[in-house]
Amino acid sequence: MASENPAVPVDPAEEPTIWSASGSYEDISYETTADGIAKITICRPEVHNAFRPQTLIEISAALVEAREDERVGVIILTGQGTRAFCSGGDQRVRGDTGYLEENKSVGRFHVTDLHVQMRRLPKPIIAMVAGYAIGGGHVLHVVCDLTIAADNARFGQVGPKVGSFDGGLGASSLSQLVGLKKAKEIWFLCRQYDAQQALEMGLINAVVPLAELETQTVKWCREMLALSPFALRLMKASFHAAEDGYLGIQQLAHDTNLLFYGSPEAQEGREAFKAKRKPDFDQFPKRA
């Protein structure tokens, strides 16, 4: 809300949210706020926002857009309407070799690359969940960095009921969140859990009234936007480094390199090369 007294500064966390849409997508929408929030919405409410290959290709493109936009600091992933965040792979286009793109006869799992992209993306991604987060839709929220759920949210895996499973992040990240026994229960029994149960088992970060889902999620985003973006980037990479092995180390190491490039020591190497002279690294301390 704008402050009525100009002497009282407006708390950025309380500013109204104005979304600007951009891009030309069929299955999703991509919107941003002037203060640095991007929102990707799956727009297939007639199938509880189930994804087909095209949906995942578009989410991936929107994530690239959000990543490359230097104004964007936080990304929200959500589903259109109040009945579902996402119900997983669209079973109508599930072929015998994976999920089928239009006019293609050989299927694949586009989610594999998308999960990796979300995990490596150096900006926080928040799942904003109303209604069902089921099957591959449940895994999508698990892969997000944070999850804010409405009080009507329902969570669960259904793979073993419909002849599918996610032994990737859908197993490993899930068991990190809720523990091995609970993760096995979720997969082995295919039950549904309400938002309160999900909160209690550490699957999500907060439960809010449905009517406040977006304002509360935006509030969380704005709290993060007020923090150091590079510190958030390094923390995201650090959380995943051990589990991601060499590729986790690579992310952190290259981020260190990014910082090193800003130092006089690294710049001396570059300048010496360009001037075709011997670099003078003696001027820099051999740090303890």
Ligand SMILES: CC(C)(COP(=O)(O)OP(=O)(O)OC[C@H]1O[C@@H](n2cnc3c(N)ncnc32)[C@H](O)[C@@H]1OP(=O)(O)O)[C@@H](O)C(=O)NCCC(=O)NCCSC(=O)CCC(=O)c1ccccc1C(=O)O
């Ligand atoms: C979510 C439900 C429990 C909701 O039930 P209800 O409220 O009664 O609604 P419905 O009447 O069932 O649904 C309304 C409407 O939507 C259609 N629909 C819902 N979900 C899907 C879907 N996934 N695909 C296609 N269509 C869907 C439903 O048919 C209705 O349409 P009408 O025309 O009105 O009849 C319930 O809907 C439900 O259980 N849905 C199915 C959930 C499901 O089976 N999901 C797929 C699981 S498998 C998966 O997601 C794999 C994903 C993947 O690609 C993958 C592959 C390999 C490794 C990892 C992954 C990964 O993790 O992603």
